[in-house]
Each structure stands twice: as structure tokens, then as C-alpha cells.
Amino acid sequence: MKLSSAAPSAARLTSSLRDIGYDFVSAVADLIDNSISAGASDVAVEIEFAGPDSKVFIADNGSGLNARGMTEALRFGSRRGYGSGDLGRYGLGLKTASLSQARRVTVVSRPADRKRAIWRALDLDLIAEFDDWVLAEYPHDQAVARSEEMLGAGTGTVVVWQNLDRVLPASGAEGGWAKRRFEVLVDKTKRHLAMVFHRFLTGENKAPRITIRVNGDKVQAWDPFVRHEPGTQQLATQRFELESAAGVGAVQLRRYILPGKRTFSSVDAFESAAGPLNWNRQQGLYVYRENRLVQWGSWAGTRGIDEHTKLARASLDFTSTLDEVFNINVAKMRVSVPAQLKQMLDRPVSELCILADRVYRRQNADTVDADPDDDVVEREDKAPMSGPLSEVGLALKSAAIQSGDYEGFKKIMGIIRDQHPELARGLGF
Known part of the structure; x- marks a missing residue:
């Protein structure tokens, strides 16, 4: 059998992978997954506006990377394995998340067996120039120096995003609009991380407890x-x-x-x-x-x-x-x-929604109390009816769930809605 290489164009593929589906906050969250996998207990996110030289730092106090580990971390489709309980999956996260926002990602790390940090960069401009899967070790610049400060004397890793072409506007990167965008991103990042990692922030459900700070502010679990x-x-x-x-x-x-x-x-x-x-x-x-x-x-x-x-x-x-x-x-x-799971969920989810519907209607028996920001706001002339008839409707729904024949009951509700719309509305169907 004769084999020949069909390696993809590095320039073309890396450019395509930028649009895999991340937004800014989800890209930051993906890097924090790596920090948790590295055993970090503290993660610091710094979103710094400096016009075209703006940068993002994601630093942790995890186990750090040696030279070989750093090469694997920056390899598309890492060769490392993923075991049960690992937050990683495809070996693409650090690269695709970072490059979705920036043209250069630099990793600065210090493992336990090294006194000095090591660093490597994945640079889209360099990959485009050589059309090859290359890493660069740039001179000790300000970003690396700042990363070493963030590492302190212990182990850990800092990921730096530079040339933020997906974050900064194409023109006016030094203007007030760009600065305000960064301020909004700081707030959105705090809210997103508070939600996505809320179990890790509290140590709930046997999750390893971590502290996350964004621009110096400690993130509180939501x-x-x-x-x-x-x-x-x-x-x-x-x-x-x-x-x-x-x-x-x-x-x-x-x-x-x-x-x-x-x-x-x-x-x-x-x-x-x-x-x-x-x-x-x-x-x-x-x-x-x-x-x-x-x-x-x-x-x-x-x-x-x-x-x-x-x-x-x-x-x-x-x-x-x-x-x-x-x-x-x-x-x-x-x-x-x-x-298969959707079928299993139908009954318990329907029961939950029926009971939540009851709480909502009792809260709004006199006036409709919907938020103006919500997608659906009931008008007063279409407010849900309350009283004995609606209680009958809720009782019928609950009984149908308990009997295990809620699918048949939904068909009955459909017929009543078609043939007796006013009655259906009164019953809450």
C-alpha cells in the first residue's frame, strides 16, 4: 500500500477555526477549564484596554507546563489523553478559544522543576507567512514580563491574547467607543463566569473550589x-x-x-x-x-x-x-x-412547569406582574384567568401526569382549545 501526505494548509485551517462558535466570554471560560484541569485554586483574568496594544491575561496557580507540555498545549488536536472527569475534550480549546479573539496567543508557564518561566506563541501572521504549524519564542517583551509578575514565585500558567482584532474595532481602536466596549466586556465576563462556574466558586457537589478574579474583583457565584x-x-x-x-x-x-x-x-x-x-x-x-x-x-x-x-x-x-x-x-x-432522554424528561418537566404555572398565576391573580424586559408580556385584556376553573385545569394536568398518560391528555387539551377556546383559556390550557 502506497501512502502520501495530505496535511491541510496551516494558514487556511487556522483561519477557518477562528469561527468555531466562541464569543469573548465563552472563550475566557474555556481557558479557565484548562486552569481547573491543572489543579489551580486561583484564576485571575485581566482585560486591559490600551488601544491597539490592548491585551487579555488569564493567569492561574496550577501545576504549570514544561517545554513538551507547552508544545502539546499549543498543538491543534493535542496528543494528550482525556480521562473521566476531565473538563477538556477535543484538544482544541486553548487554541480555538484564544484565536477566536486574537491573532497571537502567548503561553507563559513555570512548572515545579524550573526556576524560570518558559514561553511560546502561536501567531496567525507567522503561520500565514510560512503556511506551516509553527510556534515562536519571541524576545522577553512587556507581555512576558507582566506574565512573570502574575506568576510570582510559584507554579502556574498565564495565557496572553494580543492583537485583538476580533475585540477591537477595525478603525478607532483608541477611541471612546473601544474603551467602553472593554468596560462592557469586563462586566459581561464577571456575570458569565459567575454562572458557568458557580459550583466551583462554592465547592458544591464535590467540585474543586476555586477563586476567580476579573480585573481584581472577586467573582461571586450566581x-x-x-x-x-x-x-x-x-x-x-x-x-x-x-x-x-x-x-x-x-x-x-x-x-x-x-x-x-x-x-x-x-x-x-x-x-x-x-x-x-x-x-x-x-x-x-x-x-x-x-x-x-x-x-x-x-x-x-x-x-x-x-x-x-x-x-x-x-x-x-x-x-x-x-x-x-x-x-x-x-x-x-x-x-x-x-x-431517548427527552422522552424520560417529558413527565417530570411537565410536572415542574405545571406547578410553576400555578405559582405564577397565584402571584398574578390580581395584576399581571411581567417584566418589561421579558420576551412575552401579557396584556391586561389577555391576562390569565384565575379562580375555580383555572384550579380545575391545574388539577387535571397534575392528575394526567400522575397517571402516566400526559400525552393523551395533551391531545384532549388541543381539541378543547380548537372547539371551546374560551373554556380552554379559563382552564389554563
């Missing part, structure tokens, strides 16, 4: 389920098993009904619980892989977003052994809930 609120209700936990090529994996569903606005401990607490996407779009399934939040803001195809179920949120946990089943993407921002 709990999507506001379990500290006295009015939050938790339903019975559900556990499912799925088969994969790696074996049988467990999936756990925890369901929560958040308090209505009137029963929150404070107005500020209610506003905080709305989350980055606001109330309607923050409802749904929060999907966690190895305690790291990877998807939120929908019911993953099991049902649609509804104003009346905005108080319903649920966590869905799976381990890395089920990665192929959930078809997790490179950016770790999206999963596909398998059809």
Missing part, C-alpha cells in the same frame, strides 16, 4: 436556582441511565420552582435572579458536564419558552462518559439532549 431564598421549592430528584460506547452513564435531574416577585426576600434579590438573559429566557434546563454549566436558557427541545413557566428551572447533570451521547461541541457551549 446560583440559577436561588436555593438560599426561603420561597424556593425543590421537587423530587430524578435519575436516569443512558448507554454509550464508554458504558452506562447516569443523568440526574433536579427541579426547582423559584418564588414569585412578591415573595422574594428583596427586590434586589429578584432582579439578580433574573440572570444575564432575563426571566423568560433564563427558565428551563441548566445542563452541567462535570459540574461545569454548558447550556442554559431553554427546555432543550422538550417544550417551548412560556411566560407562565418562567419560575421553573432545573439542573441536568451528566459526566464526560456520556459526551458522545450528548454530542457536546468544541466550545462546550451547546449539547444535544438525546431523544
Whole structure:
């Protein structure tokens, strides 16, 4: 058999991989995954505006990298293996996340067996010039010096983004608009990391506890389920098993009904619980892989977003052994809930939404209390009806779920909506 090489063009492929699906905050989060995998307990993110010389530093106090490890870290499709519980997956994250925002990424690291830090850079301009998979060791410049300061005397790694062509505007990089954009990015990054890594920030569910600081400010965990609120209700936990090529994996569903606005401990607490996407779009399934939040803001195809179920949120946990089943993407921002699991989720999710609907309607029996920022706002002339008839509707839905024949009941609801719309509205169908 005769073999010949078909190596891809380095210039063309690296350019294509820039558009794999990251935005700024998800790219930062992907690098923090690496920090956690390296055993870091402290991560510092510095987003520094300096016009065209603006930089981003992501520093940790993990185990650090030797020369060979650094080459592997900057190799597209790293040869290192990924075991159970590892936040990594494809060996692409550091490169694709960094280059989605910048044209040069420099890694500065000090392992335990070295007194001085080592550094290497992956530079798109250099790759385009040689059309080859090359790394550069640039002279000891200001970025490297600053990275060494951030490392201090211990072990750790600093990733530096330079030539931020995807962050800075093509023209006017020194202007006020560019500076304001950086200020917004700082705030968005804090909010995103507070949500995605909230279990790591508190050490919940056996996750290794870490501290994250953004421009010197310590990030406080944002709990999507506001379990500290006295009015939050938790339903019975559900556990499912799925088969994969790696074996049988467990999936756990925890369901929560958040308090209505009137029963929150404070107005500020209610506003905080709305989350980055606001109330309607923050409802749904929060999907966690190895305690790291990877998807939120929908019911993953099991049902649609509804104003009346905005108080319903649920966590869905799976381990890395089920990665192929959930078809997790490179950016770790999206999963596909398998059809088999969707069927299992239908009944407990429907029960959650029915009970959350009841809490919402009781809160809004007199006036409709929807946020103006939400996607769906009921008008007064179309406010949900309350009273004995709506209670009958809720009781019927609950009974259908408990009987195990909710699919048949949904068909009945459809017929009533078509033939008796006013009655259906009164019943809450």
C-alpha cells in the first residue's frame, strides 16, 4: 500500500477555526477549564484596554507546563489523553478559544522543576507567512514580563491574547467607543463566569473550589436556582441511565420552582435572579458536564419558552462518559439532549412547569406582574384567568401526569382549545 501526505494548509485551517462558535466570554471560560484541569485554586483574568496594544491575561496557580507540555498545549488536536472527569475534550480549546479573539496567543508557564518561566506563541501572521504549524519564542517583551509578575514565585500558567482584532474595532481602536466596549466586556465576563462556574466558586457537589478574579474583583457565584431564598421549592430528584460506547452513564435531574416577585426576600434579590438573559429566557434546563454549566436558557427541545413557566428551572447533570451521547461541541457551549432522554424528561418537566404555572398565576391573580424586559408580556385584556376553573385545569394536568398518560391528555387539551377556546383559556390550557 502506497501512502502520501495530505496535511491541510496551516494558514487556511487556522483561519477557518477562528469561527468555531466562541464569543469573548465563552472563550475566557474555556481557558479557565484548562486552569481547573491543572489543579489551580486561583484564576485571575485581566482585560486591559490600551488601544491597539490592548491585551487579555488569564493567569492561574496550577501545576504549570514544561517545554513538551507547552508544545502539546499549543498543538491543534493535542496528543494528550482525556480521562473521566476531565473538563477538556477535543484538544482544541486553548487554541480555538484564544484565536477566536486574537491573532497571537502567548503561553507563559513555570512548572515545579524550573526556576524560570518558559514561553511560546502561536501567531496567525507567522503561520500565514510560512503556511506551516509553527510556534515562536519571541524576545522577553512587556507581555512576558507582566506574565512573570502574575506568576510570582510559584507554579502556574498565564495565557496572553494580543492583537485583538476580533475585540477591537477595525478603525478607532483608541477611541471612546473601544474603551467602553472593554468596560462592557469586563462586566459581561464577571456575570458569565459567575454562572458557568458557580459550583466551583462554592465547592458544591464535590467540585474543586476555586477563586476567580476579573480585573481584581472577586467573582461571586450566581446560583440559577436561588436555593438560599426561603420561597424556593425543590421537587423530587430524578435519575436516569443512558448507554454509550464508554458504558452506562447516569443523568440526574433536579427541579426547582423559584418564588414569585412578591415573595422574594428583596427586590434586589429578584432582579439578580433574573440572570444575564432575563426571566423568560433564563427558565428551563441548566445542563452541567462535570459540574461545569454548558447550556442554559431553554427546555432543550422538550417544550417551548412560556411566560407562565418562567419560575421553573432545573439542573441536568451528566459526566464526560456520556459526551458522545450528548454530542457536546468544541466550545462546550451547546449539547444535544438525546431523544431517548427527552422522552424520560417529558413527565417530570411537565410536572415542574405545571406547578410553576400555578405559582405564577397565584402571584398574578390580581395584576399581571411581567417584566418589561421579558420576551412575552401579557396584556391586561389577555391576562390569565384565575379562580375555580383555572384550579380545575391545574388539577387535571397534575392528575394526567400522575397517571402516566400526559400525552393523551395533551391531545384532549388541543381539541378543547380548537372547539371551546374560551373554556380552554379559563382552564389554563
